[in-house]
Amino acid sequence: MxxxxxxxxxxxxxxxxxxxxxxxxxxxxxxxxxxxxxxxxxxxxxxxxxxxxxxxxxxxxxxxxxxxxxxxxxxxEAHPQQSSYRNNSASPRFHERSPKGRIFTIVGLIIIAVLAMLVYYKYQDYRQAQQLKAQQLMQQQAQIVEQQRKALGDLPDRVLSEQGQRHLDNTSSQSLRAEVINGAENTQAQVTTSQFKCDGRIHCSQMRSYEEAVFFLRNCPGTQMDGNNDGEPCERQFRR
The missing domain is CATH 2.40.50.140 (Nucleic acid-binding proteins)
Structure with missing residues (x-):
C-alpha cells in the first residue's frame, strides 16, 4: 500500500x-x-x-x-506548443549566424580554388621551361657537331663526337690528312706505273700526255724534257 x-x-x-x-x-x-x-x-x-x-x-x-x-x-505532454516555442526561441540566433557561415564557407572554397589554379599554372610554366631548356641543349649539341664536321672535313662519323663533348686533337687530324694524301699519291703512282713503261723515248714531242712525260722524267734515264730543271717536263707543250 x-x-x-x-x-x-x-x-x-x-x-x-x-x-x-x-x-x-x-x-x-x-x-x-x-x-x-x-x-x-x-x-x-x-x-x-x-x-x-x-x-x-x-x-x-x-x-x-x-x-x-x-x-x-x-x-x-499537455502543452507541446509551449515547449516548442521555448526551443525555437534560440533559433533566430542560429538563423542569424547561418548566412554568415555560408558566406565564409563559399569564400573559403573560392580561395582554395584560386590557389589550386595558381599552383597548376606554375607547374605548367615549369614544364615548359624544362622542355625549352632541353630543346636549346639539343640545338647547341647539333651546332657543335656541325661545326666539327665543317672544321675537320669529310672524316668518318666515328671520329666525331655526336654530343659535342670531345674535340679532336689537331695533331691527330693533321696526321690523318697526311695519311690520306700519301695514300692517294701512292695509288696514283701505282696507276701511272701500270700505264707507262720506259721504251727509249726521251723528247717531249714523243709524249702523249703530261702524266706520261712525268713518268719518263722520273723513271727513265736520258730524257731531255726538263730544260730548266724544275721537275716539270714539257711545260710549253702541255701549257703548265
Missing amino acids: FTEGKIKSYITERGFGFISIQGESKDLFFHIKDFPNKSVEPKIGENLKFRIVEDNGKLKADQIVRLDLKQNTADL
Missing part, C-alpha cells in the same frame, strides 16, 4: 533524508538509491508516493514515486 508525504530534509553529501507524513509524528527515513531518477536532486517540500518497508529493524521509504516530477512531465 502506497503512502504519500513530503521531503522534510535531505543531506546531499550523505545521500539520505527524511519524509514527513501527514498524521504521523515520526519522520520516515529515505535514501537516494531508492529514487527512480537520481540525476535530479531531491528538494525539500517535494511530494512523494512510496511504500513503507522494514530494513535491518528500521522503517524506510521504498519504491519512491516523485509526484512533482511526474506532474511536470504531464504538463509538458
